Each structure stands twice: as C-alpha cells, then as structure tokens.
Amino acid sequence: MTPALPGGALAAANETTVVLLAMNGDDEAYGELVRRRQGAIRNLLRRLTREGSLADDLAQQTFVHGWQSIRALKSPGAFGGWLRKLAVNFWLQHARSSRQEVALNEDARAENPVSSVSRQLDLDAALAQLPSDVRLCIVLAYNEGMSHGEISHTASIPLGTVKSHITRGSARLRELLQAYGGAYVQ
Amino acid sequence: MSNEIDERLLTLFAGARETLPDAEFMQAFLARMERARRRQRLRRIAVVVLLGVLAAWITPSILATTAAVAHVVGEQSRSYGALVISPAGWAVSMLIGFLVLLRTGALRRR
Numbered sequence: 001m002t003p004a005l006p007g008g009a010l011a012a013a014n015e016t017t018v019v020l021l022a023m024n025g026d027d028e029a030y031g032e033l034v035r036r037r038q039g040a041i042r043n044l045l046r047r048l049t050r051e052g053s054l055a056d057d058l059a060q061q062t063f064v065h066g067w068q069s070i071r072a073l074k075s076p077g078a079f080g081g082w083l084r085k086l087a088v089n090f091w092l093q094h095a096r097s098s099r100q101e102v103a104l105n106e107d108a109r110a111e112n113p114v115s116s117v118s119r120q121l122d123l124d125a126a127l128a129q130l131p132s133d134v135r136l137c138i139v140l141a142y143n144e145g146m147s148h149g150e151i152s153h154t155a156s157i158p159l160g161t162v163k164s165h166i167t168r169g170s171a172r173l174r175e176l177l178q179a180y181g182g183a184y185v186q
Numbered sequence: 187m188s189n190e191i192d193e194r195l196l197t198l199f200a201g202a203r204e205t206l207p208d209a210e211f212m213q214a215f216l217a218r219m220e221r222a223r224r225r226q227r228l229r230r231i232a233v234v235v236l237l238g239v240l241a242a243w244i245t246p247s248i249l250a251t252t253a254a255v256a257h258v259v260g261e262q263s264r265s266y267g268a269l270v271i272s273p274a275g276w277a278v279s280m281l282i283g284f285l286v287l288l289r290t291g292a293l294r295r296r
Contacts, residue, residue, distance in 0.1 A: 031216070038211055043203050060215050064222050123202045141191060142199040170192050177198070 019076035050124040062087040126176040137165040
C-alpha cells in the first residue's frame, strides 16, 4: 500500500507516484491526474468531435470511467496511453451510436463541399470532412504524435489500414486546407 | 512517430492546440464523480440486500434437507451399532480382525 502524500505534495509529485496512489484508491491523487491530463484529452476530443461541449462531455465520461477502473491498469507508466485509449473508445462509441446522423451530414457535405469549405479557415472544419476512422488516424498521428503501430493498437484498426488512412487522409487534408487558402498554403 | 508525417500539418496541429480553462471542467468532473460514487454505493447496498434476501429464502430449505440427512444417517448408524454389539456381530468383527492380522503378517514368527 502506497502511503498518502501530505497536502500540496501531490502537485509536485511525479506522475508514477500519483498514479500509484490513485491505483490504491486515493481520490485526491486521481483528481490531480485529471487536472494534469484534462487539457490533452479535451484537445484530442475537440479535434475528433469539432464540438467543445461534446468533447468535454466525452472527456468527463473518460475520466469517470478511468476512476472506476484504474485498479485494472497494468503499470503506472502506461497511464497516459491507457487514458487516451479510453477517450478514443468513448469517441468511437459515440460515433457509432450517431453513425446515421454522421452519414447524413457527410452526404450533405459531399453534395456541396465548397460552401462549407469556404466558410471557415479551420483545421477542425477540414478534419470534419474526413470519414471518422480516417480522422481518428490523422488526429492520433499529428495531434498525439503516435506511431502507426501505436495507432493500430489504440484504435483497434489493422496496421495496413492505419497506414493507408494516414496517407490518403493527409493528402485529402492538404487538399481541403489548400481550398481554404489559409495557413497550410502560406 | 512515422517518417511519412507532413511537417506543415504537424505545425498546424500544434498551433491548433488550445490551453483550456480547467476550473469549470474540474467542477463538472467532480460532480460527476460524486454521482458515480453514490451509484456505486447504492449498487453495493443492493447486492448486500439481495444476498440477504436470497439467504433468508434458501436457508430454511437447506436446514430442512440437512436435518433429514442427519436423521437418516443417525438411524443407520444406530442399527449398525446394535449389530456390532450382538454376539454374531462380535464374532464377525473378531474374524475380520484376525484376517487383517493374518494379511499384514503380524502373526508370523520372526
């Protein structure tokens, strides 16, 4: 059993120690982990959902689920990747449950891509034009700096598919950003 | 990180990363965690109550079955006991004892 740290020491403690405390049921330590990781997880989900409130809702679901199942974590060092996988799973679940709605939106975009493209010089808008599994691979590669193998493991997508999604997705993203005429062209 | 990564896209993603205010998020998260904790507690209480009800329901039949089995075993052992202390039972048990000694070689001279 890892003993609890005195007040204020949590913020200064290294992540492994804080994760170990959280794994032993210390809720304050888990709160500290949430404080440290919330920015990264919310940013990741914002790139995937393009909607701040939905991203925050999914991030909270991720952290609550993490709190309930942190004892199942194999090693404290794996905490970051484990949390990211949880977040991706929550997003995939959400995407699956609203697949019909997403498909309808994608059809509408395909009918009139220029009007939505010309509206905003926005990376998120360009990302939203990509199919959800391609978007996931692109975001994990560029936003999270993950290797193809790590993406394959996190998103449960075969390695070959990840590679092709990234190649095709990057090309499509470049095209869309060039159509925006914004930051990518300069 | 893969070599096939487009550096300009990488810069664009890095630029899009925001520093998000955490106070409101943390407050909402803590409230949600509290709700989850309450649900967890209620679930545990429900499981304990369910086990109690289940125990109260099946205990009488288990006790009745155990009593019946004990009664049958008691009856059987009583009749075996009476048999062993009868002259015929005594003779048979002596015979069995003798056969055991013979079998183990305890009666053989050294």
